[in-house]
Amino acid sequence: MSSFTIMNIIPTPLLINIFLNTFLKSSMTPEGCDVFSGRWVRDEANRPLYEESECPYIQPQLTCQEHGRPEKDYQYWRWQPHGCDLPSFNATLMLETLRGKRMMFVGDSLNRGQYVSMVCLLHRLIPENAKSMETFDSLTVFTAKDYNATIEFYWAPFLLESNSDNAVVHRISDRIVRKGSINKHGRNWKGVDILVFNTYLWWMTGLKMKILKGSFDDEEKEIVEIPTEDAYRMAMKSMLRWVKLNMDRKKTRVFFTSMSPSHGKSIDWGGEPGKNCYNETTLIEDPNYWGSDCRKGVMRVIGEVFSRSKFPITFLNITQLSNYRKDAHTSIYKKQWNALTPEQLANPSSYADCVHWCLPGLQDTWNELLFAKLFYP
Numbered sequence: 001m002s003s004f005t006i007m008n009i010i011p012t013p014l015l016i017n018i019f020l021n022t023f024l025k026s027s028m029t030p031e032g033c034d035v036f037s038g039r040w041v042r043d044e045a046n047r048p049l050y051e052e053s054e055c056p057y058i059q060p061q062l063t064c065q066e067h068g069r070p071e072k073d074y075q076y077w078r079w080q081p082h083g084c085d086l087p088s089f090n091a092t093l094m095l096e097t098l099r100g101k102r103m104m105f106v107g108d109s110l111n112r113g114q115y116v117s118m119v120c121l122l123h124r125l126i127p128e129n130a131k132s133m134e135t136f137d138s139l140t141v142f143t144a145k146d147y148n149a150t151i152e153f154y155w156a157p158f159l160l161e162s163n164s165d166n167a168v169v170h171r172i173s174d175r176i177v178r179k180g181s182i183n184k185h186g187r188n189w190k191g192v193d194i195l196v197f198n199t200y201l202w203w204m205t206g207l208k209m210k211i212l213k214g215s216f217d218d219e220e221k222e223i224v225e226i227p228t229e230d231a232y233r234m235a236m237k238s239m240l241r242w243v244k245l246n247m248d249r250k251k252t253r254v255f256f257t258s259m260s261p262s263h264g265k266s267i268d269w270g271g272e273p274g275k276n277c278y279n280e281t282t283l284i285e286d287p288n289y290w291g292s293d294c295r296k297g298v299m300r301v302i303g304e305v306f307s308r309s310k311f312p313i314t315f316l317n318i319t320q321l322s323n324y325r326k327d328a329h330t331s332i333y334k335k336q337w338n339a340l341t342p343e344q345l346a347n348p349s350s351y352a353d354c355v356h357w358c359l360p361g362l363q364d365t366w367n368e369l370l371f372a373k374l375f376y377p
Contacts, residue, residue, distance in 0.1 A: 033083040034082075034083065035084065035086060035369055035373070036081070036316075036317040036318070036320065036369070037082050037083075037320075038079055038080050038321065039079075039080055040077045040078070040079060040080070040325075041077070041078050041079075042076055042077060042078075043076060043077070043078040044076045046078060046088075047075055047077065047078055047360075048072075048075040048076070048361070049089060049121060049360060049364050050120050050121065050124065050360055050364075052065045052066065052359065053066075054120075055119070055359070055360075057120060057123065057133055057142070058116055058120065059112075059116065060334065060335035061109075061334045061335055061356060062113060062116070062330060062334065062356060062357070062358060063334070063358075063359070064330055064331075064333035064334065064359075064361075065358075067332075067333040067334050067335065068333055069331075069333035069358070071281060073327065074281070074325075074327045074358060074361055075358075075360055075361055077283070079321055079368070079369070086368055086369070087371070087372055089364075089368050089371050091124070094121075094122060094371060095125060095126075095144060095147055095149065096147075097374070098144070098147060098149040098151070098193075098194075099147045099148065099149055100147070100148045100149065101149055101194070102149070102152060102191060102192045102194075103150070103151045103152065103192070103195075103196070104151075104152040104189060104192040104194070104196070105118075105151075105152070105154070105196045105198075106153075106156055106159065106185070106195060106196070106198075107155075107156060107159070107196075107197055107198035107199050107257075108155075108157035108198065108199065108200075108201055108202055109356065110198060110200075110201060110257075110260045110355070110356065110357075111196065111197075111198040111257065112140075113357055113359065113363050114196070114198075114257065114363045114366050114370075115140075115152075115196075116153075116359060117359055117364050117366070118151055118367050119133070119142045120359065120360065121364065122151070123142075126144050126146070130144065130145045130146045131144055131145065135167075138165065138167045138188070139152060139153070139154050139155075139188060140154075154189065155170075156199075157170070157199065157201070158199055158235060159182065159235050159239050160178060160179070160181045160182055160185075160238060161178040161181035161184040161185065161216070162175060162176060162202075163175065163176045163216065164202060173205075174210070175202065175209070175210065176210045176211070176212050177210070177211055177231065177235070178211075178212040178214075178215070178216060179212065180238065181238075182238040182239065182241070182242045186242045189242075190246055192252070193252050193253070194253050194254075194255070194374070195243075195247070195253070195254045196257060196370065197239060197254070197255065197256045197257070198256065198257040198258075199232075199235060200258075200259040200260065200298065201259075201355065203228055203232050203298075204228070204295070206228065207227065208226065208227060208228060209225065209228045209231035209232075210224075210225055211223065211224050211225070211226055211231055211234075228295075228298075229295075229297045229298060229301050232298055232301050233301045233304075233305060236301060236302060240306075240309045240311065240313070243311050243313065244311045247311065249311060249312060253314065253374065253377075254311065254312075254313045255314045255316055255370060255373070256313055256316065257316045257366065258299070258315065258319045259294055259299070259319050260318065260319070260322060260355075260357075261291045261293060261294050261319060261322050261323045262291070262293045262329075262354050263276060263291060263326040263329060263354045264277070264293060264354045264355075265291075265292060265293070266280075268289075268291050268292050269284050269291075274349070276349050276354045277326050277327075277329045277331055277352055277354035278331050278332060278348050278352035278354075279348075280326045280327050280329075280331075281327050282326075282327055283325060283327055284323065284324045284326055285324075289323055289324060290320070290323060291323055294323065302315070312377070314373050316366065316370055318365075318366050322366075325357075326354075328357050328358060328361050328362040329353060329355070329356065329357060329358070330356045331348075331353060331354065332348050332351060332352050332353075334353060336351070
């Protein structure tokens with residue numbers, strides 16, 4: 001086990017009892033088991049882990065019930081690994097582990113969804129007057145005052161500096177990433193005890209990526225185009241270098257969440273051509289299913305770079321298990337920031353969001369996996 005465990009964070013009888021009850025009640029603990037290989041099991045008795053209406057922190061882009069989704073089937077699925085049982089998410093244990101600490105999710109809106117899921121899983125244990133959420137430009141901070149703990153989200157869709165770094169206005173089609181610029185954002189991550197990175201979706205603009213050499217302030221900018229996978233490799237190496245220089249392996253943990261799949265082409269799963277996740281309420285049952293939007297080349301880059309890392313990073317491999325969940329996207333059941341045209345209203349697939357996920361839902365499972373890996377690296 002990693003040195004970052006419950007035993008050397010809060011060695012009290014209460015917490016040790018919680019730990020034992022959570023992880024050792026089953027003989028099939030996650031240690032030595034591939035928790036990312038498994039199947040989805042319907043479990044109406046234990047799902048969802050919270051109600052949408054009970055968590056005021058969910059952004060209107062993710063509140064599917066509030067925005068008219070007619071069924072809740074997507075909320076009732078539990079991930080069952082083939083070789084073990086996932087420990088139940090224990091909010092008391094998680095909050096005690098975070099006592100006096102900072103946890104930060106860094107990345108894009110998909111990582112923000114996982115961040116909000118974590119807040120929803122924990123906030124019920126905290127009295128109303130002892131918690132708050134504030135946003136400061138790229139940083140959102142949830143504070144649990146009695147625990148002297150924060151759970152934070154930092155907007156950095158490429159991890160490196162880019163022309164898409166404004167946390168509110170970032171819909172830029174001509175994306176440019178600045179080489180060697182990890183410290184632009186990284187200075188805001190220093191002092192964090194548990195870091196959860198993600199970056200993928202924003203790189204997927206085509207086969208090539210524009211890279212800035214120099215500064216965005218330069219009058220004459222030197223911009224080169226390189227293959228997307230090479231650009232992604234550059235970002236991964238920069239992230240690992242930053243982690244090695246700034247994180248203490250004895251006191252901190254670093255996670256990286258793999259690519260979140262989208263379901264924009266129903267033909268991928270044998271559906272009708274021209275359709276997508278709209279109106280999908282069932283799971284994909286083919287255990288080998290891999291959507292066309294998930295670049296295996298990027299997964300190979302992650303594997304290559306991480307295998308050479310001298311700093312232990314826990315890889316949350318959520319891609320395959322999320323690939324099965326064409327039912328779990330927000331689709332049309334979200335706040336629409338612009339008025340829909342008659343043409344769109346006549347064809348809901350044309351504006352369905354098949355990238356983001358309803359909460360409660362799939363991303364709670366990502367956090368169950370993070371919870372398990374926090375104690376069984």
